[in-house]
Amino acid sequence: MSANGSRALADSLVYPYLNHAASMSEEGYASREDIDNGMRFGCGLPKGPLTVIDELGVDVVRDTLAAMHAESGQEMHRPRPVLDELVAAGRTGQASGAGFYTYASAGSDEVVADDTTPAGASGDEKVREISTVGVVGSGTMATGIIQVFAQAGYPVTYVARSQDKVDGVRAAIEKSLAKAVERGKTTQEDADAVLGRLTGATEREALADADIVVEAIAEEIGIKTELFRDLDCICKQGAILATTTSSLPISDLGAQTSRPQDVVGMHFFNPAPVMKLVEVINTDETAQDVLDTVRDLCAKTRKVAVSCADRSGFIVNALLFPYLNDAVKALEAGQGTEDEIDAAITEHYGYPMGPFALLDVVGLDVSLAIQEELLAEFGHPELTPAPRLVELVEAGHLGRKTKQGFRTY
Incomplete structure (x- = not known):
């Protein structure tokens, strides 16, 4: 696979995930800091999704998603309104000095406090004593x-x-x-x-x-x-x-x-x-x-x-598992092999594991169950579990714990 093809493959999986994170922020479901910390500390990713959007450019992410949506018609590719709003306000990311976050100056990656920065502990919180x-x-x-x-x-x-x-x-x-x-x-x-x-x-x-x-x-x-x-x-x-x-x-x-x-x-x-x-x-x-x-x-x-x-998936699973499911669909569509898809993600976005390595570690049965819960909660057709994932689970190939999943161990 060419370098350009590898990058395009990685983008096709990561951009919908970034869009989903923008949606989560837009809805006020969680703060931008908690969304980013969730994916950094819960999945070991080098950067949270909203930081990545700011780094790539809010306008670039929006326009790329719009092109993807024009081709696929899938709702997960439709740019979230918050991306339009940020671009209209001139907050196009680190290059402009502001996006989801505010930065020390244009081109800086140093985040500075703004009106939406969460306040630290004030000391006024009522905390129950926990001794045992x-x-x-x-x-x-x-x-x-x-x-x-x-x-x-x-x-x-x-x-x-x-x-x-x-x-x-x-x-x-x-x-x-x-x-x-x-x-x-x-x-x-x-x-x-x-x-x-x-x-x-x-x-x-x-x-x-x-x-x-x-x-x-x-x-x-x-x-x-x-x-x-x-x-x-x-x-x-x-x-x-x-x-x-x-x-x-x-x-x-x-x-x-x-x-x-x-x-x-x-x-x-x-x-x-x-x-x-x-x-x-x-x-x-x-x-x-x-x-x-x-x-x-x-x-x-x-x-x-x-x-x-309290809703299905909370922060981390709600963002992670649709991305993993999309990777399986990309495999089914012949966009790349397991090795090529994993390599594209680790090379271009610095993730510690590609999606297939991670699926086999998590367990394909666990992954399928979570994906089914997300589909039941949100009802979006794009959340339907990939057929290949269902087939492997039905065959008892659950990942590392059974020594066979998307790979054999």
């Missing part, structure tokens, strides 16, 4: 979250379904800490202190005194609603009930309790000890002090918190 943490679950995500809180100095009570699973969590954290000691990233003394903060249990009643309980169990609405009904009866008044769901309506979980104001989304990314992002999701009933407390807790655990409302 509870976690429900024993899988990879739950284990990582337990380790995150214990490493930040919090005593953690975690609940699993059996003593074997309780022991398995501790063994996994011991192994993780041993590797960190071996690599010089922590001391044996600190590792021992982390382990000393862990208390495992098989009964949910052990969570009665926790100031916040984070659930990380199976993504099944029946199982989660039963858990939240239980937690409502067990946990003390004022305790925050958080869910790590990436797909289910958090308001539905809050409705199972007598305290929906205390229910919040706290979406960690896998592996939790490594990935810095946490999406903090509010429902219509989540109390402001709960949101302030969770953001404060994220900061104390050295995580980057981004805020958004």
Whole structure:
């Protein structure tokens, strides 16, 4: 594939993603900073999408999308009105000194504060005291979250379904800490202190005194609603009930309790000890002090918190998976091989992985499920899962975990 062809292929996948991010900002679903931080810290991208638009030029992105829309007729290619508005205001990106962000001068990439820059913590926030943490679950995500809180100095009570699973969590954290000691990233003394903060249990009643309980169990609405009904009866008044769901309506979980104001989304990314992002999701009933407390807790655990409302995909999945799905459609259309598409993205946009490498890491079944959720939520035909993705899942080829996905391992 020629260099020009490779660039055109990369642009055909990235520009709709940039347009989607502009739409998210335009709707006020999340701040520009949170959209960009979500993709940087949740996906490891070198730059957030709105920064990329400013870098490329708002007018260039708008005009390229308009040309794509004229050819395809697809809604995802129609330039968002905010792009027209910025261009009309002379805010064409870094070259002009202003776009989605404001810059120190024309041509500078130094962002300076403007009227829409979020205010920092004022000290007036009402933050609930968090002294003890509870976690429900024993899988990879739950284990990582337990380790995150214990490493930040919090005593953690975690609940699993059996003593074997309780022991398995501790063994996994011991192994993780041993590797960190071996690599010089922590001391044996600190590792021992982390382990000393862990208390495992098989009964949910052990969570009665926790100031916040984070659930990380199976993504099944029946199982989660039963858990939240239980937690409502067990946990003390004022305790925050958080869910790590990436797909289910958090308001539905809050409705199972007598305290929906205390229910919040706290979406960690896998592996939790490594990935810095946490999406903090509010429902219509989540109390402001709960949101302030969770953001404060994220900061104390050295995580980057981004805020958004309760809808499918939140920030990261809503932007990431349509792009991955489009890559599969490009493959189906013969625009390039898996290797050519991955190479185009990593070469021209500096992503740490191309879409097919990432799909195989995430799991094709997980990717398909999220894409189906996005289609159900938003209803856009362009979100229909690519047939090739469906075929591979039906064949049991789910990516690295089955040693075969888009590639064989």
